[in-house]
Amino acid sequence: MKPARFDYVRPDSVDQALDLLARYGGDAKIIAGGQSLMPMMNFRLVKPAVLVDINRIPGLEVIEDQGERVRMGALARHRMTATDSMIASRIPVLHDAMHHVAHMTVRNRGTFCGSVCHADPAAEIPMIVLMLDGQVEVASASRRRVLPAAEFLVGSLVTALEADEMVTGITIGMSDPQSGWAFEEFSRRHGDFALAAVAVTLGVDADGAIRNPRIGMTGVGETAMRMRGVEALIDGCHPDEDMLGEVSEWLNDNLVPNTDIHAGADYRRHLSGVLAGRAIRAAYARARTLRGKQDE
Amino acid sequence: MSEHTDDLVAVTVTVNGMTHSRRIEPRMLLSDFLRHGLGLTGTHVGCEHGVCGACTISVGGRSARSCLMLAVMAEGLEIETIEGQGTPEALSRIQKAFQDHHGLQCGFCTPGMVMAIADLLAHHPLETDDQIREGLSGNLCRCTGYINIIAAVRELARERGPLT
Ligand SMILES: Cc1cc2nc3c(=O)[nH]c(=O)nc-3n(C[C@H](O)[C@H](O)[C@H](O)COP(=O)(O)OP(=O)(O)OC[C@H]3O[C@@H](n4cnc5c(N)ncnc54)[C@H](O)[C@@H]3O)c2cc1C
Ligand code: FES
Ligand code: FES
Numbered sequence: 475m476k477p478a479r480f481d482y483v484r485p486d487s488v489d490q491a492l493d494l495l496a497r498y499g500g501d502a503k504i505i506a507g508g509q510s511l512m513p514m515m516n517f518r519l520v521k522p523a524v525l526v527d528i529n530r531i532p533g534l535e536v537i538e539d540q541g542e543r544v545r546m547g548a549l550a551r552h553r554m555t556a557t558d559s560m561i562a563s564r565i566p567v568l569h570d571a572m573h574h575v576a577h578m579t580v581r582n583r584g585t586f587c588g589s590v591c592h593a594d595p596a597a598e599i600p601m602i603v604l605m606l607d608g609q610v611e612v613a614s615a616s617r618r619r620v621l622p623a624a625e626f627l628v629g630s631l632v633t634a635l636e637a638d639e640m641v642t643g644i645t646i647g648m649s650d651p652q653s654g655w656a657f658e659e660f661s662r663r664h665g666d667f668a669l670a671a672v673a674v675t676l677g678v679d680a681d682g683a684i685r686n687p688r689i690g691m692t693g694v695g696e697t698a699m700r701m702r703g704v705e706a707l708i709d710g711c712h713p714d715e716d717m718l719g720e721v722s723e724w725l726n727d728n729l730v731p732n733t734d735i736h737a738g739a740d741y742r743r744h745l746s747g748v749l750a751g752r753a754i755r756a757a758y759a760r761a762r763t764l765r766g767k768q769d770e
Numbered sequence: 771m772s773e774h775t776d777d778l779v780a781v782t783v784t785v786n787g788m789t790h791s792r793r794i795e796p797r798m799l800l801s802d803f804l805r806h807g808l809g810l811t812g813t814h815v816g817c818e819h820g821v822c823g824a825c826t827i828s829v830g831g832r833s834a835r836s837c838l839m840l841a842v843m844a845e846g847l848e849i850e851t852i853e854g855q856g857t858p859e860a861l862s863r864i865q866k867a868f869q870d871h872h873g874l875q876c877g878f879c880t881p882g883m884v885m886a887i888a889d890l891l892a893h894h895p896l897e898t899d900d901q902i903r904e905g906l907s908g909n910l911c912r913c914t915g916y917i918n919i920i921a922a923v924r925e926l927a928r929e930r931g932p933l934t
Contacts, residue, residue, distance in 0.1 A: 476818075479795070508843070513819035578890070579834060579886060582889075
């Protein structure tokens with residue numbers, strides 16, 4: 475199918491974009507990479523009256539090292555995030571996750587911020603943003619605000635963004651260099667949306683117990699999630715069969731995944747337990763190795 | 771800022787080295803612009819939601835889904851399509867490798883495959899079959915079973931050598 479009619483505007487600055495949003499509000503839609511919006515417009519699931527193309531606004535296609543945090547500008551493409559060497563060394567869990575975000579051709583255009591604004595319940599980026607204390611920079615013509623990812627991501631394809639607002643950038647925390655990490659995903663085809671995916675970072679203490687675990691999951695709920703329940707369960711423990719069994723059980727009791735044409739809820743629950751076990755083990759092994767190097 | 775509130779808007783793009791100007795509706799997909807506006811029907815349209823890869827072209831030197839771009843978004847950009855590759859008499863290197871390895875049957879997916887492979891060869895390591903498969907994971911082929919396409923890319927990657 476083809477998109478319904480709309481007016482097209484191509485602002486040259488963020489201020490111009492915000493003026494347009496102030497003028498048209500709910501009738502307008504921002505287009506960034508277009509890799510989620512265009513399919514929905516082609517199917518006429520979305521029919522904006524005005525399309526605001528931000529692709530030519532200078533200064534947005536950036537990834538910035540802020541020391542403790544990294545900032546993705548509104549036009550940081552998936553390809554940039556996936557191949558950024560600072561991210562590969564300082565936030566390896568994001569580097570690994572990017573490997574699973576769509577395919578080469580889609581990654582050339584799709585954006586980090588667009589993925590978070592789209593808020594697909596099976597997307598990898600919102601999960602990482604939740605897990606690593608993401609802060610979403612939101613602007614309108616009359617005010618600026620910064621929302622924690624957990625407040626920004628409201629539900630399946632639903633965010634806290636008002637009609638006259640746009641996201642100008644997102645920051646996430648760098649990982650502790652001593653922490654282990656792992657990313658495990660199952661999808662039908664490489665680069666397709668996850669049936670279930672788990673991301674883990676954790677440290678180990680001198681006794682080999684898990685410390686400061688962070689766990690994110692996607693594909694198994696209304697939104698991507700930070701799994702504080704599982705984090706509490708494994709904090710201070712050694713990852714043996716019993717502990718991982720408890721994790722599976724917890725997930726089985728607490729997750730409410732969707733059933734769709736790709737997989738049923740039971741299967742997704744089962745996958746979550748298996749993937750969480752693998753990811754926790756792998757992150758733990760890495761953390762042990764890193765700690766070993768430090769103790770030498 | 772450019773703002774369009776009338777029905778037709780002017781767009782100028784360079785396709786395979788030739789510059790074209792047309793007046794079009796903002797909602798015209800780049801794939802339709804190439805096919806219907808310019809008569810370049812080598813770019814195929816399979817799904818129009820980004821899944822099949824048949825419509826893959828190159829925009830500014832990187833592969834893109836032409837069904838997920840509006841023609842107006844391509845204003846001023848350099849585009850390459852399959853028509854820029856070779857002719858039946860003088861196939862491009864990628865096309866020749868497809869011929870040598872029997873990398874196509876019906877040929878519907880082939881223009882998108884070739885354009886994706888051009889990006890892979892220009893920017894990606896392709897040291898292992900896994901990397902080749904992953905690089906092509908966004909392009910569907912319902913005929914070949916991919917084996918011969920992979921073989922063609924393997925040869926092209928060997929010929930190219932490591933990325934510098
Ligand atoms: C074949 C295919 C496979 C894919 N597989 C995956 C996958 O495995 N994992 C995954 O995570 N994603 C996947 N995607 C989606 C892809 O990652 C998109 O790039 C991403 O979801 C949206 O980013 P975008 O820049 O393309 O946003 P757009 O499509 O331009 O916009 C998406 C939404 O966000 C809004 N928006 C965008 N930017 C802003 C902004 N700065 N401020 C306010 N609102 C904004 C738009 O108005 C729109 O509502 C896939 C896409 C395709 C076509
Ligand atoms: S037609 Fe564009 S990806 Fe299928
Ligand atoms: S050759 Fe027929 S779809 Fe690929």
